[in-house]
Amino acid sequence: MRTADKKQLPNNLRPQSRDLREAREIIELAHIWAPYGGVPVELTFQTFGMSRRQFVDKLWQAVRDTHCSYPVVRDLTPIYPRNGSSPHQPHVT
Template sequence: MTMTEWNIGAPLPPVAGGGPTRSKAELNRQVRRYATERRRDIRRRRIRPSIDRQARARESSDIIALARIWIPYGGVPAELIFERFGIVEHDFLERLWKAAETTGCASDLVRELSSVYPRHTKPDD
């Protein structure tokens, strides 16, 4: 059937399995519902990056704060790192130094952190 032969106002053929045909009004409702959901998704995606940035900033400050608290004790125990952040020690160290770099930590704090937390580590195999 060519596009010129297509009858837009005609009822749809039955759905596979012998289901009922859909009326034009039902299709219009579905299209409106889809369009509404699509607009909501687009709005959420526009808002999401700022939420992600805020969450990353909060995590960065939490990592630095925890690392600072544990300096006198030789560093944060691996179990606590996993419990608090759900990551292994190697990933914690990477995030710690990235956070220290991006947040512009004071040089005395960076020196203290360096005395306990190595900057470059290889994951345990």
């Protein structure tokens, strides 16, 4: 009976959806690698099947979706710029 009850829960009430789990994994990986200049491209492709640019886009989407804490956002911002510029090169307009 309990298994049937769990299956009837709407998606937004399930303990952790696949999307939310992936969002948290992306944030965690990005945060772990932040002190080292960011996640290596090979690891983002191997783990999530995406390019660096796709990873950064997904990261900021995950930050929004999970309402990530300010200290984590502060740590991620200089390493994973939202505007597509390189984190260690000034943006030239």
